[in-house]
Amino acid sequence: MKRTASDRGRDRDDEGRARSARPRDGLGRPLPYGEEGVPRQPEGVVRGPAETLREAQRLLDAGMPFHAHEVFEDAWKSGPEAERELWQGLAQLAVGLTHAARGNTAGGARLLRRGADRLVGGAPRGAPGGASGAEAYGIDAGGLVAWARNLADRAEAGTPVADAAAQAPRLCGGG
Structure with missing residues (x-):
């Protein structure tokens, strides 16, 4: 008889995916x-x-960047293809902060830089008025990129991120 994931004590959904x-x-x-x-x-x-x-x-303000990442993940999965880079970049910033706050400074810095690069290089076009999705939604992409690169530099220098809420960026109107 074949054993299932739940027989082995693993939490799985009805399709067998890890949950x-x-x-x-x-x-x-x-x-x-x-x-x-x-x-x-x-x-x-x-x-x-x-x-x-x-x-x-x-969620970011509450010191819960992992959960903010999940919100951004929903946006990239359900939103228009043209905005995928925007939402993925924001998700990477949130999970980068998560890793840095957990003490994984190298992984956190890497994800923060990837997220910043997505916001710079993958700005979606075709949003209302021809603006990038970031601009159309009031996202301070420039401020977020500067915040992410600064936090990545500090993490790589060994400066601990002890409080995710204190390090949380402003998504709109000032990074």
Whole structure:
């Protein structure tokens, strides 16, 4: 008889994809079963750009960049193809902050730089008025790029990111 993932003690959805039921902390780290964690972001939520940015900013300000990354992930999966680079870049900034705050400075710096590069090189076109998606939605792409590169430099220099909320960027109107 073939054993399934759930027979082996793994958390899986009906299609067999990994779906850990373990609670997580604000940085997305798994906690032991039975401990109280931070409520997870529901997957597959379709939000408009303004709602995506509001929810992600709320999570960043609360020191929960891992959860903000999940909001951006929903945006790139459900949004127009032309905006994929924008939302993926923002997701990489959030997960870069997550890794830096977890103490993975090299990985955090790498993701912060990738996200910044996506915002610079992959700005979507065709948004209202011909502006990039970032401009059309009020995203301060230049400020975010500067913030990400500065934080990456500091992480690589060994400066710890002790408080993700204190390091959270402003997505719109000032980086």
